[in-house]
Amino acid sequence: MDSLTQAVLGASICGSTIGRYHGRKAAIAGAVLATLPDLDVVMRYQDPILAMTSHRGFSHSLFVLTGLALLLTCLWRLMRPDPRYGASRLFLALWLTLITHPLLDAFTSYGTQLLWPLEPIPQSWASIFIIDPVYTLPLLVATLLLLGWGGRSGVIKTCHWALGLSTAYLALTVTIQHHVDTQAQARVQQLGYTPTASFTTPELFTTLLWRSIVRTDAGVDCEVITGLLDTTESEYFCAANNHHLADNLPTATSLQRLRWFSGDWVRFDVQDDLLIVSDLRMGAGSGNYSFRFVVGEQDDQQNWREVTPYKFGGWHNFGLIKAGMNRVLRSTTPLPLADWAKTIGMQVEPYHAQLSENTLPH
Structure with a gap:
C-alpha cells in the first residue's frame, strides 16, 4: 500500500495499544515504525526484474519483523522502562505495527514475500488497490485526532473504531473479489x-x-x-x-x-x-x-x-x-x-x- 496508508495504520495501532500512555508520541512512533519495511526501495539492483522481485522481500518477512519487534522491546525496556505497562503490551504494539505492513501489502496485487527466506510464491491476495481512500480515511481521521488531542479516552476509542472499520472493509473486499471471480469464470465458460x-x-x-x-x-x-x-x-x-x-x-x-x-x-x-x-x-x-x-x-x-x-x-x-x-x-x-x-x-x-x-x- 501507499506510504500514507501504512503510516496512519501504524499510528492507529500504537494509539490503540499504548496511546493512553504516550499520546502524540505513540502516533509518531507508530507512523515511523510502520514505514520501515519500505526502506528496501533505496537498494539498487542490476536490472529492473531483480529490483521488482526483491522489493517486499526480506524487509517484509514476518520472521524478520517479529525478531525486530522482540529486539526493540528488549532495548526499550532496558533503556527506558515504563512502570505503567509491561513488556508484553509494548511487544504487542511494536509487533502489530510492523507485521501489519506486509500483511496489508499482501492484499494488493504486487506480491509480498511474507515467509522470506523461504521461497513460496509471494503472497498476492489482490483484493485492494495500492491506493484506496475508503480504507485509509478512518485511519487518517484517528491519526489526526491522536496528533491533535493526544491520548484522551475518546481519541483512543476512535483508534479502536478506525481499525475495526478498516479491517471490516478489507474483509468486504475479499467477499466482493470472490463474487466477481466466480462471475468472470462463468463468463469465460460461456x-x-x-x-x-x-x-x-x-x-x-x-x-x-x-x-x-x-x-x-x-x-x-x-x-x-x-x-x-x-x-x-x-x-x-x-x-x-x-x-x-x-x-x-x-x-x-x-x-x-x-x-x-x-x-x-x-x-x-x-x-x-x-x-x-x-x-x-x-x-x-x-x-x-x-x-x-x-x-x-x-x-x-x-x-x-x-x-x-x-x-x-x-x-x-x-x-x-x-x-x-x-x-x-x-x-x-x-x-x-x-x-x-x-x-x-x-x-x-x-x-x-x-x-x-x-x-x-x-
Whole structure:
C-alpha cells in the first residue's frame, strides 16, 4: 500500500495499544515504525526484474519483523522502562505495527514475500488497490485526532473504531473479489473455454470496478471487466498468452524469477525482434500493464539470445484512469480492450473480444 496508508495504520495501532500512555508520541512512533519495511526501495539492483522481485522481500518477512519487534522491546525496556505497562503490551504494539505492513501489502496485487527466506510464491491476495481512500480515511481521521488531542479516552476509542472499520472493509473486499471471480469464470465458460486458474483484482483506486484474468486449458488468457454497478454484460478480451515463446530462453534466470514472483501470471510478445514479457496482474489491463520487460533479442539468423532485462514502455496514460472512472458509472460504454491491446503492439491473434463501436473487428 501507499506510504500514507501504512503510516496512519501504524499510528492507529500504537494509539490503540499504548496511546493512553504516550499520546502524540505513540502516533509518531507508530507512523515511523510502520514505514520501515519500505526502506528496501533505496537498494539498487542490476536490472529492473531483480529490483521488482526483491522489493517486499526480506524487509517484509514476518520472521524478520517479529525478531525486530522482540529486539526493540528488549532495548526499550532496558533503556527506558515504563512502570505503567509491561513488556508484553509494548511487544504487542511494536509487533502489530510492523507485521501489519506486509500483511496489508499482501492484499494488493504486487506480491509480498511474507515467509522470506523461504521461497513460496509471494503472497498476492489482490483484493485492494495500492491506493484506496475508503480504507485509509478512518485511519487518517484517528491519526489526526491522536496528533491533535493526544491520548484522551475518546481519541483512543476512535483508534479502536478506525481499525475495526478498516479491517471490516478489507474483509468486504475479499467477499466482493470472490463474487466477481466466480462471475468472470462463468463468463469465460460461456465463451467455450475451460478455466484452469484465475486472478481477480480491483481496477485503479476503486473496488467498484474489477479486472479478472482467467487462464484456460487452450493457452488463452481472458480478461473480464466487471463493475458492481453494471446493468449489462461484462466486456472481455481473450488472447493467447504465448508461453511457448519462453522456450527460446530456457536458461534466463531473470525470466524464471519473474515467473516465480508473479505466480506465472505473465504473457509473451515479440515486437521488433524483441521478446517482451508482461506481468498481467498490475495495470489497467489489455496491454496497459505496469511492468513489461525486454528479456531477449533475435539476431539476423533468427536465433534468440538473452539480454539484461530492461523496461519496455509501460502505461502512463492518465486517459486510462479517466476511462476507468467513467466505466464505473457507465457500463453501457465498455472499455475498448482489443483496441488498447493492438495499439501497443500486443500479438492478439487469435483473440476473442466483445465488440463495441470503437473495437477493431476480428
